[in-house]
Amino acid sequence: MERIASLDELPDEGTFVFRVRDEDGVDEAILTRTNGDIHAWINRCQHWTDVRLDDGDGAMLRNGEIVCEKHGAYFETDTGYCNYGPCEGSRLPTVDVEVHDGEAYLxxxxxxxxxxxxxxDGDDVPQGTRGGDDFEL
Ligand code: FES
Structure with a gap:
């Protein structure tokens, strides 16, 4: 397991951004906290998966839910489930994390x-596909 951050580094009303690599290259992920539980998600909206949820400094939270900056989809911080917006019913890809002694580990x-x-803004961002284009913007 690799250490990501101390839980003290997680903003109360925001997310903590980190980078991971899989067979397709490097991507961004976000740590979230829900009632003391820590989760992590790939930082890509499920409406347009080539769009990050944030402007580069961590996804915005509103009423405890992750909000996509582009068209305002809402994702639950503990399940990654989209409960409002053009990709309603989808889920953010999960990244498994563990917490030990106040530290989050991948x-x-x-x-x-x-x-x-x-x-x-590099070349190593994997390109995704867009979905949910039938939503009225
Ligand atoms: S790209 Fe996130 S809601 Fe459209």
Whole structure:
């Protein structure tokens, strides 16, 4: 397991951004806290999966839910479930994490830890596909 961050580093009303690598390259993930439980999600909206949920400094939370900055989809911080917006019914891809002694660790065989913070606008962003285009914007 690789250490991501101390839980003290998680903002109360926001998310903590870190980077992971899988067979497709480096991607961004976010740590969230829900009633003391820590979860992590790949930082890609499920409406347009080439769109990050945030502007680069962590996804916004509103009423305890992750909000996509692009078109305002809402995702539950503990399940990744989209309960409002153009991709309603979808789920954010999960990244498995463990907490020990106030520290969050990456515990996912599918990902290696790369570092904290957002990605540069680089070439290593895997391109996704867009879905839910039938939603009225
Ligand atoms: S890209 Fe996130 S709601 Fe459209």
């Amino acid at each position: 515990d996912d065989e599918g990902y290696d830890f790369v570092g904290t913070g957002s990605m540069d």
